[in-house]
Amino acid sequence: MTKNKDWFVSWFDTEYYHTLYKHRDDTEAHDFVKNLVSFLKLTQNDTILDLACGKGRHSIYLNSLGFNVVGADLSKNSIQFAKEFENNRLHFVEHDMRNPLEKKYNAILNLFTSFGFFEEDTEDIAILQNIKNGLLPSGKAIIDFMNSKKVIENLVAEEIQIIDAIEFKIAF
Numbered sequence: 001m002t003k004n005k006d007w008f009v010s011w012f013d014t015e016y017y018h019t020l021y022k023h024r025d026d027t028e029a030h031d032f033v034k035n036l037v038s039f040l041k042l043t044q045n046d047t048i049l050d051l052a053c054g055k056g057r058h059s060i061y062l063n064s065l066g067f068n069v070v071g072a073d074l075s076k077n078s079i080q081f082a083k084e085f086e087n088n089r090l091h092f093v094e095h096d097m098r099n100p101l102e103k104k105y106n107a108i109l110n111l112f113t114s115f116g117f118f119e120e121d122t123e124d125i126a127i128l129q130n131i132k133n134g135l136l137p138s139g140k141a142i143i144d145f146m147n148s149k150k151v152i153e154n155l156v157a158e159e160i161q162i163i164d165a166i167e168f169k170i171a172f
Contacts, residue, residue, distance in 0.1 A: 026057055026061070029057040029058050029061055030061050032058075032111075033058055033061050033062055033065075036109070036142065037062070037065060037067075040107060040140050040142070042067065042106065042107055044065070044066035044067060045068075046067055046068070046106035046107060047067070047068040047069070047070070047103075047105050047106050047107075048062055048067050048068065048069050048070070048105060048106065048107045048108070048109060049069075049070050049071075049072060049101070049103075049105040049107070049108045049109070049134065050062065050069060050070070050071045050072070050109050050111070051072050051095075051097050051108055051109065051110045051131070052072070052073055052074075052097060052110055052111070052112070052115075053071030053072060053073045053078070053082065053092070054073055054075065054078050054082075054112065055078045055081045055082050056071045056078070056081075056082030056085060056092060058071075058109065058111055058112075059071035059082065059090060059092070060082075060085050060090065063085075063087070063089055063090035066089075067089070068089045068090075069089065069090050069091075070090075070091050070092070070093065070103070070105075071090070071091070071092040071093070072092070072093050072094070072095035072097070073092075073094065073095065074094065074095065074096045074097070075094075076094055079092050079093065079094050097110070097127050097130060097131075098118070098123050098126055098127055098130070099130070100130050100133065100134075101130055101131075101133065101134035103134070104134055104135060104136045104139070105134055105135060105136065105139060106135075106136055106138075106139050106140070107135075107139060107140045107141070107142070108131050108134055108135060108139065108140075108141045108142070109141075109142045109144075110131070110141070110142065110143045110144065111142070111144045112144060115127065115143050115144075131143075
């Protein structure tokens with residue numbers, strides 16, 4: 001059986017993904033975003049790209065703080081859900097971050113460990129180039145990814161989680 005190098009394209013579009021991570025709620029997102037906005041010293045006229053936004057919990061909260069926000073994700077289902085929250089300062093688009101960005105932003109946020117699923121280093125490099133090219137001259141980029149040393153030290157090789165009567169076997 002051939003391994004699909006783009007397995008994440010279908011995984012992020014399933015109800016199972018959202019079930020497995022439903023504990024990641026709005027409260028967690030709000031606390032994280034408040035700290036991030038303060039640290040970055042963003043102003044309300046800034047336009048922010050939430051790259052790999054999922055269903056838009058970070059984007060929606062950023063917008064509630066007065067920012068112009070675009071949420072982009074490759075999951076058609078997530079974007080369809082997020083579009084219910086659109087307004088004149090909040091928009092959602094289907095976009096694979098491996099493809100170039102069409103606009104420039106004051107800040108690009110890539111959160112919830114959405115970077116690094118790619119088999120080829122060239123894909124990671126393309127994403128970094130796309131983020132760089134998508135920033136205004138004084139723009140800022142944040143890429144949230146795991147602390148690899150800590151992850152390796154605490155890695156559980158295999159676990160089973162039962163959520164909503166669904167058994168998830170998680171193996172590395």
